[in-house]
Amino acid sequence: MSLPLEYYLVLSALLFTIGVIGVLIRRNAIIIFMCIELMLNAANLAFVAISRHLGQAEGQLFVIFVMAVAAAEVAIGLAIIVSVFKHRETINVDEINSLKG
Amino acid sequence: MPSDIIINWSLIMPSLVIVATMLIVLIFDLFDAISKKVLGYITIAGAGIALVESVRMLRTESFGTQFEGMFEVDAYSLFFNIIFLVSTILVVLISLSYLGRDDKKQGPYYLLILLATLGMMLMAAGNELIIVFLGLELMSLSLYVLAGYFRDNPASSEAGMKYLLLGAFASAFFLYGIALIYGATGTTSIPEIAQYLTDLTAESETALPGPFLFAGVFLLIVGFGFKVAIVPFHQWAPDVYEGAPTTIAAFISAGPKAAGFAAFVRIFMEALPNIDTEWNTVLIILAILTMTVGNVIAIAQTNIKRMLAYSSIAHAGYVLIGLAAANSEGTSSAIMYLFIYCVMNIGAFGAVILARTADGESLMISDYAGLGFKKPLIGMLMSLMLLSLAGFPPFAGFVGKFYIFKSAVEAGVEAENNWLIWLVIVGAINTAISAFYYLRVIVTMYMREPEDELEFKPYPSTLVIGLVLAAIGVILLGILPSLIVDHVQVIAFN
Numbered sequence: 001m002s003l004p005l006e007y008y009l010v011l012s013a014l015l016f017t018i019g020v021i022g023v024l025i026r027r028n029a030i031i032i033f034m035c036i037e038l039m040l041n042a043a044n045l046a047f048v049a050i051s052r053h054l055g056q057a058e059g060q061l062f063v064i065f066v067m068a069v070a071a072a073e074v075a076i077g078l079a080i081i082v083s084v085f086k087h088r089e090t091i092n093v094d095e096i097n098s099l100k101g
Numbered sequence: 102m103p104s105d106i107i108i109n110w111s112l113i114m115p116s117l118v119i120v121a122t123m124l125i126v127l128i129f130d131l132f133d134a135i136s137k138k139v140l141g142y143i144t145i146a147g148a149g150i151a152l153v154e155s156v157r158m159l160r161t162e163s164f165g166t167q168f169e170g171m172f173e174v175d176a177y178s179l180f181f182n183i184i185f186l187v188s189t190i191l192v193v194l195i196s197l198s199y200l201g202r203d204d205k206k207q208g209p210y211y212l213l214i215l216l217a218t219l220g221m222m223l224m225a226a227g228n229e230l231i232i233v234f235l236g237l238e239l240m241s242l243s244l245y246v247l248a249g250y251f252r253d254n255p256a257s258s259e260a261g262m263k264y265l266l267l268g269a270f271a272s273a274f275f276l277y278g279i280a281l282i283y284g285a286t287g288t289t290s291i292p293e294i295a296q297y298l299t300d301l302t303a304e305s306e307t308a309l310p311g312p313f314l315f316a317g318v319f320l321l322i323v324g325f326g327f328k329v330a331i332v333p334f335h336q337w338a339p340d341v342y343e344g345a346p347t348t349i350a351a352f353i354s355a356g357p358k359a360a361g362f363a364a365f366v367r368i369f370m371e372a373l374p375n376i377d378t379e380w381n382t383v384l385i386i387l388a389i390l391t392m393t394v395g396n397v398i399a400i401a402q403t404n405i406k407r408m409l410a411y412s413s414i415a416h417a418g419y420v421l422i423g424l425a426a427a428n429s430e431g432t433s434s435a436i437m438y439l440f441i442y443c444v445m446n447i448g449a450f451g452a453v454i455l456a457r458t459a460d461g462e463s464l465m466i467s468d469y470a471g472l473g474f475k476k477p478l479i480g481m482l483m484s485l486m487l488l489s490l491a492g493f494p495p496f497a498g499f500v501g502k503f504y505i506f507k508s509a510v511e512a513g514v515e516a517e518n519n520w521l522i523w524l525v526i527v528g529a530i531n532t533a534i535s536a537f538y539y540l541r542v543i544v545t546m547y548m549r550e551p552e553d554e555l556e557f558k559p560y561p562s563t564l565v566i567g568l569v570l571a572a573i574g575v576i577l578l579g580i581l582p583s584l585i586v587d588h589v590q591v592i593a594f595n
Contacts (some may be wrong), residue, residue, distance in 0.1 A: 009284070016277055023270055032266055039273035046280040054287050062231050062289070066276060069238045073269055076242050080249050080261045087255040093266070096259055099340040 008049030015042035029081050029091040033074070040070050112167050112174045114158070115151040115182050116222050122147025123215045130208030137207035141197045144211040145190055148218065152186040155179050159588075166228065170290065173228035176592045180436060181225035181363045187574075188356040188443045189218045194567030195451040196348040210250060214352065217243035221360035225367075230279045230289040233364045237275065237328065240357055241268050248345040248353065260344025267327060267337040275324025281317030294372040318373060318380065322387075329361035331421065332390040335414045342410035347462065350406055351450030354413040355443035362420055362439055366432060369424075384425040385520050392418030392531040400538045404464050405453055408538060409446070412490060415535060416442050422528050423505045426512035426521065430590075434504035437589045441501040441578060445489045448571035452483035455564060459556040466542055471551035473543075478560065482568050484543045489575045491539040492532050497578035502532060504586070 015038055022035030044063045051059020085091050110117065125147070126140050158164075159179040166173050193214065200206050216239060223236030245268060249261020283289050286297045326334035342350040369380065395415030402408040420442075423435025456463055456472065456479045463469070473480030489496035506525050513521030578585055 012280075016273075019273065023266075029262060029266065033269070036266070036269045036273050039270075040276060043273065043276040043280045046277070046284065050280070050284040050287075056287070058289065059283060062279075062283075065231060065235060069235065069242075072242055073238070073272075076245055077265050077269065080245060080258065080265050083249060083252050083258045084255075084262045087258055093262075096262065099256060099259055099263070099344045 005049055005053040009046060012042045012046040012049065015039075015045065027092050027094050029084070029093055029096075030078075032093065033077050033081070037070060037074070040066060109165065109167060112158075112163065112165050113172065115155045115179075115186075116219060116226075118147055118151040118154060119215055119219045119222065122151075123212055123219070126208060126211050126215065130212075138197070140207050140211050141193055144193050144215060147215070148186045148189045148193070152183060152190070155182040155186065159183070170292070171229040171232050172223075172226050174226060177367070177436075178222075178226040178363075180440075180589065180592050181359065182222055184359045184436075184440045184443055185218055185221045185225070185356045187440075188352070188359070188447060189214060191444070191447045191451070191567050191571055192348055192352045192355070194570070195351065195447070195454055195564050197563040198561030199346065199348050199454055199564070206250075210247070213243040213247050213250075216240075217247070217352070218356065221356050221363075224360045225363035227364065227367075228291050230282065230291070230368070233368070234272075234276060234279060236360070237364065238272060240360060241272060241328070244268075244349075244353055244357060247349045248341055250349060251346055256344040257346060258344075260341045263337055264341045264345075271324050271327030271334070274320045274327070278317045278320030278324060281313045281320065285311050285313035285317060291368060291372040298373065321368065322380070322383065325361055325365045326387070329358050329365070329417050330414050331387055331417050332394040332414065335391070335395070338414055339407045339410040342413075343404060343406045343464075347406065347450055347454050350410070351447045354409070354446050354450070358413070358417060359439040359443055362417075362424075362435065366424060366435070370427075370432060381425060381427055382520070384421055384427075385524050388418050388421035388425055388524060389527050390418075391415065391421060392528060396531050396534045396538075399535070402538070403466055405466050405469070405542065406450075406464055408466065408542075409449055409453070412535065412538075413442075413446060415531065416446070416490075418531070419502060419505055419528060422509050422524055425524060426509040428508070428512050428515075430508040431505075431512055433589045433592055434501075434508045436592060437585055438501040438505050440585065440589075441489075441497040441575075444571050444574045444578075445486050445496075445498055448482070448568060448575060449486040449490060451564060451568045451571065452479060452486055455479050455482065455560060455568065457558045459558055463555060466545055467552070468555060469542060469546045470549035471546070473547035475551070476557060478565070480546050482572060483546065485572055485575065487539040487542055489579070491536045493536075495576070495579045497575045497582075500579055500582040500586075502528075504582075 019035045019039035019042060023032050026032055026035065044066055047059040047063050081091055084096060088096060122144060126143055129135055129140055129143065159176060164175045200210060220236045220240030220243065223239065224233055227233035227236055245261055245265040248264045249258045251257035279289060286294050288294060323334065330338040392415050395411045395418060399408050399411035402411060420435045420438055423431045423438060489498035492498045492502040506528060509521050509525045
């Protein structure tokens with residue numbers, strides 16, 4: 001007794017889209033970063049659902065790699081955002097715009 | 102069955118040497134008694150050994166796969182190793198004097214450069230989409246930190262953040278693309294995807310791989326597009342190049358771009374050759390956009406790092422011409438172009454570092470007025486690199502462009518594809534446009550009087566060595582292209 005694969009894929013596509021829209025419209029660097037994490041987790045959900053559907057272990061394995069990568073990305077990302085905050089006292093990406101030509 | 106897995110250590114030797122060098126740098130960084138300058142030389146030595154080993158493996162044709170076929174050692178990945186390692190060595194040479202006397206800064210810097218290099222090598226050798234993804238992330242995460250490496254400089258931090266947000270965004274697209282391809286084909290191994298698609302077309306002529314595969318391929322193109330900065334995914338590049346330390350701008354513009362193309366070509370040529378015609382048109386459009394936008398915007402730049410950023414975007418467009426030709430000559434000329442481009446672009450950034458003033462860096466093109474006669478070495482090296490980037494004979498840039506255009510024309514005539522011929526014409530026009538802004542810098546150096554006297558730093562010897570090596574490479578490959586052409590032609594997949 002399980003839900004069909006389509007349900008999971010639609011949910012994952014929805015999560016991914018929410019993530020993309022969030023990155024494009026939110027201006028707070030940390031929230032943008034959270035939206036990117038949401039996109040990665042949408043991909044994870046798709047991996048797990050497909051791997052279960054196919055009866056393979058591979059997809060589930062990849063999710064563990066992706067989670068490790070995402071954790072590393074968060075560590076580095078937050079460090080860089082903190083270092084930007086030290087200079088500007090803001091993490092609004094619209095105000096961080098000294099580089100342009 | 103762990104007992105069945107036999108690791109052929111000699112096959113993965115170049116990567117192992119890099120890992121070992123990384124550990125040595127990490128350990129040596131702990132001892133205060135050792136001068137931190139040594140770390141840079143250790144990095145060069147390690148990359149040099151890996152380079153020699155890659156060349157030896159390429160010559161003796163010691164190829165094979167490793168780790169259940171996930172790690173492919175073939176002429177293709179070995180040649181890309183050579184590109185990455187040459188770039189790494191040149192970048193470390195120009196970095197040695199750039200980092201200054203701050204000991205705390207040296208260790209992590211070289212460590213991250215080595216990590217990024219390892220990531221690139223994984224990308225080129227990855228025969229499995231997940232390995233490619235891990236290599237890509239290993240490279241990107243190291244580069245985010247390196248771009249923001251000068252923490253006390255607001256511009257550097259800002260460059261790091263922009264690169265991080267857009268790079269991570271692109272990685273997410275890339276990963277979702279892999280997930281969709283996995284859903285469509287049931288595997289992430291590149292040969293198995295190719296096998297699946299061959300079986301599918303063998304079953305019936307009209308069978309289509311389905312929307313999932315196309316959506317996945319589209320997302321992969323978006324992800325790669327960001328990483329190698331092709332228009333319309335290029336916006337991060339100028340900001341990051343301007344804000345990042347100049348050595349890192351040189352590094353980002355060279356190796357990672359080559360690595361992005363390495364994985365791109367392997368996935369598209371090997372796994373997805375059957376959907377050739379559809380994405381070929383996409384590539385042609387991307388190539389035209391990338392070249393034109395890059396070159397036209399470069400004209401308007403007053404900051405030399407931004408100008409080089411747009412020029413490197415345009416060069417990605419030239420590489421795309423080779424890929425759009427979609428035959429083995431096109432691929433091999435694109436690979437050769439990447440090699441030449443890496444050497445001359447690092448050279449150009451190195452020349453920018455050479456023209457450092459006492460109070461920092463002189464980055465405005467107007468600062469270069471009169472430099473040609475006042476500082477002949479800067480003038481000569483900068484002119485040489487820019488002429489090569491513009492594609493003037495007898496420098497290497499000309500050879501690279503020549504082979505790319507030639508392969509695309511031949512492919513266009515053969516396939517009776519007028520698009521390809523037009524693509525080459527657009528490429529040639531773009532080369533002319535690019536000559537304008539490259540020559541403008543040279544004209545400024547030799548024919549303008551300096552407005553105010555700038556105090557320049559003395560030349561650091563390691564930087565000069567790095568630049569002279571790059572210059573020798575550019576001239577040698579320009580005069581004797583057979584040094585590289587003969588080797589590259591055997592590499593491409595058939």
